[in-house]
Amino acid sequence: xxxxxxxxxxxxxxxxLVSRKLLAATTLAVFSLFSCATIAGSYDDALSAARLGDSxxxxxxxxxxxxxxxxxxxGNSLLILAAREGxxxxxxxxxxxxxRIDYRNLAGDSAxxxxxxxxxxxVAEKLIEAGAAVNNDGWAPVHYAAFEGREALLERLVAAGxxxxxxxxxxxxxxxxxxxxxxxxxxxxxxALRQTDLNALSDVGLSADAFALQNxxxxxxxxxxxxxxxxxxxxxxxxxxxx
Numbered sequence: 001x002x003x004x005x006x007x008x009x010x011x012x013x014x015x016x017l018v019s020r021k022l023l024a025a026t027t028l029a030v031f032s033l034f035s036c037a038t039i040a041g042s043y044d045d046a047l048s049a050a051r052l053g054d055s056x057x058x059x060x061x062x063x064x065x066x067x068x069x070x071x072x073x074x075g076n077s078l079l080i081l082a083a084r085e086g087x088x089x090x091x092x093x094x095x096x097x098x099x100r101i102d103y104r105n106l107a108g109d110s111a112x113x114x115x116x117x118x119x120x121x122x123v124a125e126k127l128i129e130a131g132a133a134v135n136n137d138g139w140a141p142v143h144y145a146a147f148e149g150r151e152a153l154l155e156r157l158v159a160a161g162x163x164x165x166x167x168x169x170x171x172x173x174x175x176x177x178x179x180x181x182x183x184x185x186x187x188x189x190x191x192a193l194r195q196t197d198l199n200a201l202s203d204v205g206l207s208a209d210a211f212a213l214q215n216x217x218x219x220x221x222x223x224x225x226x227x228x229x230x231x232x233x234x235x236x237x238x239x240x241x242x243x
Contacts, residue, residue, distance in 0.1 A: 046070055050078040050094070053087030058094070068099040075106035083111035083127065086120035095130050102133045110136070116153050117144040124153055134162040138169050146174035146190070149183030154190075164196050171203040179212040179220045187220050191227045198228045199236035207236050 046066045049058040058078070062068055071077050079099040082090035091111070095101065104110045112132040115123040124141075128134065134141055134157050142162040145154040154174070158164060164174050175196055178186040187208075190196045201207055206214070209228075212221035228235065 042066055043070065046078060047072050047081060050081040050087065050090050051085050053082065053085065053090045055087075055089040055093040058090055059097075062093075062097045068094055068097040069103060071105075075104075077103045077105070077111070079103065079111045080105055080109070080114060083120065083123050084114040084118060086115070086118060086123055088120075088122050088126060091123050091126055095126070101127065101130055102136070104136075108138050110141075113139065113141050113144055116141045116150065116157070117148060119148065119150055119153070121153060121156075125156065128156065128160050134160045135166060140166050140168070142166060142174045143168050143172070143177060146183065146186055147177040147181060149178065149181065149186050151183075151185050151189055154186055158193065164190060164193060165200060167200075171201070173197065173200050173208070175208040175224075176200070176202060176206075176211050179208040179217060179224065180215050182212075182215065182217045182220065184217075184220055184223070187223060191223060198224060198231070198233060201236055 042061055042064065043066070046058065046061045047070070048054070049061065068079075069077050072081070076084070077099065079091065079094045079101065080103065082094060102110055102112075104113075109117075110132065112124060112127045112134070115127060140162070142154065142157050142164060143166070144150075145157055167173060168177075175187065175190045175198070178190060191198075198209075199207060202211070207224075209221040209224035212218070212224065225235075
């Protein structure tokens with residue numbers, strides 16, 4: 001009888017022990033699900049706060065552990081989203097939390113590039129003052145400024161050291177984009193810069209004035225031709241492809 005006593009006690013305790021283990025496992029699972037939901041909610045809230053410019057909520061989320069370089073499915077960081085939407089306060093907040101200023105999304109765009117593209121001058125200024133790169137491989141801020149005809153932003157980029165002759169992936173330059181799209185004030189500003197290359201050719205072998213003529217911007221083509229003559233330059237030997 002006495003030898004059977006420990007065994008009987010063990011048998012009586014087993015259901016309670018199993019119940020406690022099940023309760024602990026269930027609690028852990030529920031806590032994990034709650035934590036995942038909380039993290040997912042915070043992630044979505046951070047993206048929304050950056051886009052909408054809710055700097056107070058953004059700072060609160062960053063204080064609670066959201067990474068300042070959190071990205072969405074397109075690779076847009078919080079800083080890119082805020083800059084793209086012109087949210088100056090959110091941009092300022094993210095810079096204070098040391099967000100990567102020159103991070104580029106899946107399309108190759110940085111926060112500064114999208115601020116320039118959208119014409120958000122105050123945001124672009126903030127980023128430039130914080131040390132954002134004005135030159136990079138591929139598409140660069142100066143290309144977007146010229147393409148959209150943003151003269152003041154182009155001026156600011158040049159003052160910050162932007163290379164006006166930097167080639168885009170299609171070998172287009174700022175002068176080509178401005179000439180093609182009929183932005184005569186930007187063209188004039190670029191022609192006033194001695195360093196602007198008037199004879200650069202795109203990947204299809206066209207110069208800036210050729211692009212202007214192709215798009216019926218004859219006044220711009222004449223300006224470029226006149227500046228070329230003033231500098232004593234011969235027109236470039238353009239490649240013409242006939243299909």
